[in-house]
Each structure stands twice: as structure tokens, then as C-alpha cells.
Amino acid sequence: MTLDPISLRTAFGSYMTGVTVVTAMSPDSVPVGFTANSFTSVSLDPPLLLVCPAKRLSSYDLFHTCTRFAVNILADDQAAISTLFASRTEDRFGQVNWAQDAWGSPLIEGATAQFSCRVHNRVEAGDHDILIGEVLDFDSNDKPGLGYASGGYFSRSLEHKAQTGVATEMEKRFVGGIISYGDQLLLTPTETGLRLPHFRVPARTSALDTLTHALDGTGIEIGAVYSIYTDTKADRSYTFYRGTAPSVEVANLGRFLPLGSVPQALTGPMAERTIIERYILESQNQQFGLYVGDDEYGDLHPVHPVQKGS
Known part of the structure; x- marks a missing residue:
């Protein structure tokens, strides 16, 4: 063989x-x-x-x-x-x-x-x-x-920030997903319109555990951390993970839209639109970075491929 x-x-x-x-x-x-x-x-x-x-x-x-x-x-x-x-x-x-x-x-x-x-x-x-x-x-x-x-770098200290959250007030932490199916992304309807799926993180609970529990039974595979930021206006912190869905049927989480139309469809914080605009650019060559900061300023940690023994 x-x-x-x-x-x-x-x-x-x-x-x-x-x-x-x-x-x-x-x-x-x-x-x-x-x-x-x-x-x-x-x-x-x-x-x-x-x-x-x-x-x-x-x-x-x-x-x-x-x-x-x-x-x-x-x-x-x-x-x-x-x-x-x-x-x-x-x-x-x-x-x-x-x-x-x-x-x-x-x-x-x-x-x-x-x-x-x-x-x-x-x-x-x-x-x-x-x-x-x-x-x-x-x-x-x-x-x-x-x-x-899997072709990219990761940082233990950044992963720790992602799981424990960046806000000091536990009740103001949220975790969300940039969940793809092919060239489509999942959006969730809220009282203010369509947003990226996100969930409140309970006290003494990690962001990743909260997301895993929220997506249990959907078949969605959670991937790497993509963005860790603080919404300074709302005084909330958000940790977003990338994820992939097995089909467009993912319980009652929302509906999938073509990737290119997602930024215009989003009605939540401007930071979410910025996240998706960056995601669209990075998905073209499948090299994703990790943003750590707030909704205006922060650091983008690039992920570069590295070859074994090269």
C-alpha cells in the first residue's frame, strides 16, 4: 500500500x-x-x-x-x-x-x-x-x-487567558463561536438582530467548558481560540473559538449564511463585524491569527506554518 x-x-x-x-x-x-x-x-x-x-x-x-x-x-x-x-x-x-x-x-x-x-x-x-x-x-x-x-502555533499563556477569561467580574464573561459549514457561517437571532452565537459564562466556569456544554449534542467540533477581547462600552469580555458544523441542521442555534454576506447581516457590536471581516481574509489561505485586546486596540498574534525538521 x-x-x-x-x-x-x-x-x-x-x-x-x-x-x-x-x-x-x-x-x-x-x-x-x-x-x-x-x-x-x-x-x-x-x-x-x-x-x-x-x-x-x-x-x-x-x-x-x-x-x-x-x-x-x-x-x-x-x-x-x-x-x-x-x-x-x-x-x-x-x-x-x-x-x-x-x-x-x-x-x-x-x-x-x-x-x-x-x-x-x-x-x-x-x-x-x-x-x-x-x-x-x-x-x-x-x-x-x-x-x-496542525500547522500553527499556540501559546499556553494565551490559551489560559481564553479559558479563564479576561474580565475581573466573572458574571460579565461571554464565550462564542465562529461556526462554519463549508463557506457558510452560523448566525443566531437575538432581540437586536443577528449575532454570532454566544453564551454567558457562569462564575467559576471556564469559557471552553461553557461553550462545550452549550454545543453538546449538535455535533459541532470546537477548534482553536480566535479572538479574546473586552467590549469597553458594555464592560464585558468575549472569547470566540472557531468551530465546524457537521451540517446546516444544528438544533435551534440559528441559520447559516454565505460567508461574504455575514458582515452586513450582523447587528451586534462592531467588534463582531471586525472579527468576521478578518476571518474572511484569513480563511482564503487557512492561516488564522489570534486577537487579544479590546474592541478598539489589541495585538494580533499571527499563526505561521512551520515544517518538521526544516
């Missing part, structure tokens, strides 16, 4: 991992590195870890022959560094702060953990090498690590 490599890659990518940048110094003292989520702790005695550089890497020959390397586990505010080292950009080290360890390998500043290694073993395995390193020294801190799954 022949396996479809694209489908296989997608299946592999469903496993949630951290993100690392693996680095080494060339014989002529040029730093090199690549982004990888193929990182595993192997042993405590002796202290061993492994990474898997791809044979297609421009720096593959160096990692295939090096005797020293380092692994930098990126913090959740270092997605841009992950993207940089997954690209073919020249002089990548000129765009980050770094220093050499005692053996000359580059360590990226701000990482949540750093491991200085010497090569313990190297095994060729298909289109990758399995590079096993003995840990000579390490450093770590309590910064949350950058996560990766």
Missing part, C-alpha cells in the same frame, strides 16, 4: 509539540540553525536528547558531521524566531540576540530552555537523520513554551 505523503504529514502534525531551534557552529565560525519540532528527551542517565535534521536542509552537511550542537526551546513570544529559522532568509543570526556556549554552539536569548550537547550517536533514517546528543550543560526558566499543532 502506498501512503499519501501529504495526508501522512497532516496526521503527524496533529501531535502537539513544542518548537525548537537547533544550532551549531561551522568550522569557519559561521553560526547555523533550523527550526524543528522533532525534539525528544531520550535518557536521564546518561542525559540524552534527540533532534531530526532533514536531508533537504541547506545546513544538513554540517549537522551530519558536527560534534557539538545546541537545542533552544522557544518561548511563547518567539514565534517570529521560529518562522525566521524555518525560512531561507540570509543572516538569520543577525536578526536575533544570541551568545556562544562554552563549546561554541549558539544559544538564542529568551528561550525557555537551552541544551548544549555533544554528538552521542547519529542514525540515518529515511529523509532525516536522528541526531542524538549528550547534554553537557543546560539552562531553563519558567517562561511558557511555544506550542505547535
